Amino acid sequence: MDKIKNYIKRHNLINKEDKIVIGFSGGPDSLYLMLVLLELRQEFSLSLAAVYINHQLLVEASRHEAFARRFCEEHGVPFYCYRKDIASYAAKERLSIEEAGRKFRYATFYHVLEKLHYDSIAVAHHRNDLAETVLYRMARGTGWKGMAGIRPKQNRILRPLLCMTKEEILKELMKRQQTYNVDPSNEDTVYARNQIRHKVIPELSRVNGQVTEHIADLAEQMEELGVYLTDQIQGAWSSCVICDGDKRRICMESCRKLPVFLQKEVLKRALAEVAGSERDLKRIHVEQLLKLMEAQSGREMDFPYQIRAVRQYDELVIGKREEPREEASIRLQEGSQWIGFAGGWMKVEIFPKKDEEFSEKMYTKTFDYDKIRNHAVVRTWQQDDYFVMNDKGQRKKLNRYFIDQKIPKDQRKKIPLVADEDHIIWIIGGRISGEYKVTGATKWVLQLTWTRMEE
Amino acid sequence: MDKIKNYIKRHNLINKEDKIVIGFSGGPDSLYLMLVLLELRQEFSLSLAAVYINHQLLVEASRHEAFARRFCEEHGVPFYCYRKDIASYAAKERLSIEEAGRKFRYATFYHVLEKLHYDSIAVAHHRNDLAETVLYRMARGTGWKGMAGIRPKQNRILRPLLCMTKEEILKELMKRQQTYNVDPSNEDTVYARNQIRHKVIPELSRVNGQVTEHIADLAEQMEELGVYLTDQIQGAWSSCVICDGDKRRICMESCRKLPVFLQKEVLKRALAEVAGSERDLKRIHVEQLLKLMEAQSGREMDFPYQIRAVRQYDELVIGKREEPREEASIRLQEGSQWIGFAGGWMKVEIFPKKDEEFSEKMYTKTFDYDKIRNHAVVRTWQQDDYFVMNDKGQRKKLNRYFIDQKIPKDQRKKIPLVADEDHIIWIIGGRISGEYKVTGATKWVLQLTWTRMEE
Structure with missing residues (x-):
């Protein structure tokens, strides 16, 4: 308790007469957060309210809700309950269950904050959350910004438990013989978060038992570093950029x-x-x-x-660019080009043919560079387009190909092509023309790699 | 191959007529490094030499050595072989096998460099090494400095394979049907490094298959950031510090x-x-x-x-401090104190007694604060020291205690004690005096935590 009080003081999280909404699930973390704030309620003359969100994901949902409601009633904390079918909401918004839950949760917190004219929202993130978040971001790819932890205070969100590990929280609850809701989805390793919690951290712990503490410390240092860098970058930005x-x-x-x-x-x-x-x-x-x-x-x-x-x-x-380019010239020189066409970009490499085999992939193709008569462009389908089907030089109209491949009319204009005038070198994502194939006689190889931008 | 050439050019790793010593084990990584440098040998007019270190750890050691020697002979690369019983060396130097191996390896590289008047040492670290190093440091605790990767060029060490993953290296070797030495210790998860490689990374890969690439990218970014920060810190240091x-x-x-x-x-x-x-x-x-x-x-x-x-x-x-303090006053106020005595430091906490139980640990003890008559000091054994053995107030001379505990004479002066005049409150690492125990009547608790500095 002293630890949290010091943390609250050091980060200036709570002031006298603050009105605080608590994100309350009745699980161990938020229950302990509630206990902490109840203990501080008189000292700081706090007004507290709980927001409970029933995600309707669990069979125990109504029992959990009843437990949370009763706890708040017993302690004289107003209880605001919101029910939402998160599974349907996630499907509708094309989000993962986790993302959908978070989005709805924070929207609701802010909604209650406005409605009650309260000051801030307290949530129960702790040191394990911090370490897990950092590892999760690292796995998915992140830079220095993503290595910074979760802030103890950001906008109107407070996180007084960031100084505590999960273990310490559970120990405190045990000491008080306090029961809490148990969410069985925590045991479900389908979620990336749980994969980190139940697989990655235990394996890392065998290297060093203090791994959670160490990564949480690192995240706090990166947070401090981030504050400094943000200032430095802002200064640099002001020194040389004009927004026009x-x-x-x-x-x-x-x-x-x-x-x-x-x-x-x-x-x-x-x-x-x-x-x-x-x-x-x-x-x-x-x-x-x-x-x-x-x-x-x-x-x-x-x-x-x-x-x-x-x-x-x-x-x-x-x-x-003023207009999205319908036709983009690929300059035939080694180096990367970004063709802002059909949402992708093209890498161009030209090199003398070597004896090694090329691994042909769906989006990386090699061509005989010297066979290109004019110059290669990326564009969509035009009326006279054709390609060469086989070694005999037999031509096929692209129109015909689309029909054979059962590609609907409205899709045809969306498929990016690499063309040498009317001759289609490569139907990106599909086949290449027989005429441009790399053979024993090829001297220079043109290698194109198409990367689709993620939306 | 193009990838590595670009990387070498971009980081300016190799110049015309360079003389390069290659750390060569005949394993896949160093063998591929050798192949790369052999391919560049003519173009850059390089002089190459291989240093092989036989760690005498494996039953296959002599077969491995023979393979490496033959490979170098076939390619006209001078072969310098050093044998060292790393296990004994590690035991003697009190290092892990891994650390001992690294220490001896680099010492040997520099030795050969000097002897031959060569320019630099090429070693075969790759992107997986980078990612593993970062995770390993994170587990053991690190700050922003430790998140920076391994540099492509540092002092006279070159790492041309840092742009390649292990997978890419193996693929290249397969393409050339090149055999190599296999070190079975890589399969041994006793080593922390192998725990990261074989357990942590595979579990993280289930969150995102590109995790190795992502962490290696992060390490490269942190490396760039580190260069910037080092400059900034140096500037800050010059602006306000005088070395006296x-x-x-x-x-x-x-x-x-x-x-x-x-x-x-x-x-x-x-x-x-x-x-x-x-x-x-x-x-x-x-x-x-x-x-x-x-x-x-x-x-x-x-x-x-x-x-x-x-x-x-x-x-x-x-x-x-001028003199290592033989006696250090612990000021009896809440807060941390560092007692630079016997290589440890002491944390002091004072608080009203609560009903909860204290978990007594070997290096955290609680005392009845009001029972301390004078003031507590940390010091070593003196002639008249005693403590109270039991609830009846029976005293025991510390001298006697040391004899009973079979603590050799020369050790006795090294044991830190917390004392109230002649009365020993706590033999740190051992027992506390019965007189200072926390009881039902205790009002204020003094809690001391002793942390031994690691050497």
């Missing part, structure tokens, strides 16, 4: 003066702001922008989300 | 102007430099230094490694 409507204009002279790390973070942020999302913006895109900064004035480069970056005199201008 | 012999004098006015993150890093570095090690220097020590900066002039605080920090006018002076 949807465009971001980067003064290259000022940008070059920054440490490389900050240059990259500024460029990443510029891309993300124009894109409206950080998704699919990868380190390689930032590297390409750095290269563009060293290129001649007038050079431009395309990126996901219809983004085009132009090196213009002393500025790098990052904005959306 | 063994002491570090911190100008508080300049230090306070820094972002909190940098303040902490500067203080941590000052402690580490005076200590001569980063070990056992924890976040809480830095927090205490920050507090000391806000205290009155003249206040001082003790830390591990005989460190004393003094707030002196406008400076914080961090240095070693």
